[in-house]
Amino acid sequence: MFSLTNRQYSRRELLRIGGLSLMGLSSAELEALRAVSTETVGKATSRHTSCVFLFLFGGPSQIDLWDMKPEAPAEIRGEFRPRSTCVPGIQICEHLPRMAAQMDKLCLLRSMTHNMNVHGPACSEVFTGREYYGAPTTDQATDLDWPSLSSMAQRFSAADRGPVPSVVLPWYLQFPGQAKRIAGQTGGRMGERHNSLLLQGDSDQRSFRLDGFELHETTSLERIDQRRALLSRVQSLDESARERSRAITDFSRYREKAYHMIRERAGQWMDLSREPQALRDRYGKSMVGQSLLLARRLIEAGVSLITVNWEDETKIDGVNTCWDTHQDNFPKLKNLLCPIFDEAFPTFIADLADRGLLETTLVVTIGEFGRTPRIGQFSQSSNTRKTGRDHWPLAFTAILAGGGVRGGQVYGQTNAHGATVKDKPVSPADLSATILQHLGVDPNIHYVDEIQEQPYRASIGRPIRDLA
Numbered sequence: 166m167f168s169l170t171n172r173q174y175s176r177r178e179l180l181r182i183g184g185l186s187l188m189g190l191s192s193a194e195l196e197a198l199r200a201v202s203t204e205t206v207g208k209a210t211s212r213h214t215s216c217v218f219l220f221l222f223g224g225p226s227q228i229d230l231w232d233m234k235p236e237a238p239a240e241i242r243g244e245f246r247p248r249s250t251c252v253p254g255i256q257i258c259e260h261l262p263r264m265a266a267q268m269d270k271l272c273l274l275r276s277m278t279h280n281m282n283v284h285g286p287a288c289s290e291v292f293t294g295r296e297y298y299g300a301p302t303t304d305q306a307t308d309l310d311w312p313s314l315s316s317m318a319q320r321f322s323a324a325d326r327g328p329v330p331s332v333v334l335p336w337y338l339q340f341p342g343q344a345k346r347i348a349g350q351t352g353g354r355m356g357e358r359h360n361s362l363l364l365q366g367d368s369d370q371r372s373f374r375l376d377g378f379e380l381h382e383t384t385s386l387e388r389i390d391q392r393r394a395l396l397s398r399v400q401s402l403d404e405s406a407r408e409r410s411r412a413i414t415d416f417s418r419y420r421e422k423a424y425h426m427i428r429e430r431a432g433q434w435m436d437l438s439r440e441p442q443a444l445r446d447r448y449g450k451s452m453v454g455q456s457l458l459l460a461r462r463l464i465e466a467g468v469s470l471i472t473v474n475w476e477d478e479t480k481i482d483g484v485n486t487c488w489d490t491h492q493d494n495f496p497k498l499k500n501l502l503c504p505i506f507d508e509a510f511p512t513f514i515a516d517l518a519d520r521g522l523l524e525t526t527l528v529v530t531i532g533e534f535g536r537t538p539r540i541g542q543f544s545q546s547s548n549t550r551k552t553g554r555d556h557w558p559l560a561f562t563a564i565l566a567g568g569g570v571r572g573g574q575v576y577g578q579t580n581a582h583g584a585t586v587k588d589k590p591v592s593p594a595d596l597s598a599t600i601l602q603h604l605g606v607d608p609n610i611h612y613v614d615e616i617q618e619q620p621y622r623a624s625i626g627r628p629i630r631d632l633a
Contacts, residue, residue: 276577294597327467335366
């Protein structure tokens, strides 16, 4: 953490403070920033590439949605029927007609696999690309968490091609009643200062906010410009001292970034009213739909990695939260989850394609695991009933699109009951290496663990080579 007088500041807070300094940060506080340390970070390639990581929190049922087994016994295949897609030979769930129409742009990676069947640790494994560090006894984050992909992008992505390298929206995942967010979403042992910028969503208003960047009536853009000019003149009088301090130079960079976010970018990013109402309606009124629309705007603004965490009305349910379907699996999928997903996701893919953004934007859609092949089968949670499916990490599906991935294909294969991977297994580590490589970040670049002061590679996986 960075130190400012007697308080510890994260990198995200420094960016916010950069904005506050334009509105009157004291000279004493500015002077204290001379103690802030800087670091050398890995540089991404100059090519503007982006990734949208849509996380289906709770664990969607692969066997009911995109890896169906219609020839399996009824207690395995379930109630839903497969439907043909626009690609001959590829079928998905009957309740995803719009996705079926976009199948030529999608890759069903049916061979994701790991061994963790507890939500928090499994989220951590998918978000970080590393096996959970401890016993699966909690869903909550600790200082020993491995750093998330979003924090890797925040630290190592090229910082000069967009306002910020990495954004999370519309919330950090957290179970109701728990004090801390779910594991694996932050900089963890790499340091919380590398956390992504959170654009907090308002579920009622279907809007977003960025704390610290709202202009008050008494602080106009004109006053900010005047203060910025005055600060520049004061700094020029002490140029030699400023040159001796890398810390103040580093802070100046954050201040300038904050200024441009206030002056030109931040309000425009989040102002979805700038989009045609017809397009907003096509994305849907759900928080997920509006988050994906905002993600497209962030791609256009030059953000490298946008993490969209699924949110629906069941986020406050501690038993069947979001895609968690321990009870009434089929009604929940048919009446809530599939309609939201099939409205927002295919619209997002089509929108990227229409704007020429899909070629350079890798879209990854995944949950922390899948669901048990057998309905009512117990694997981890005592909440599972005869109408539901429990957690199943041994074989599940990720949906990929864009970023050089060939659409209209199925990658990998599971056995006849969707229980194990038969061909081309892909680990969370391999997926993380693939995403980092797409963003121009060397998966072998190292960072120092701030807890143990040990160097670690950004990813221990191997990029998937045969997706094109």
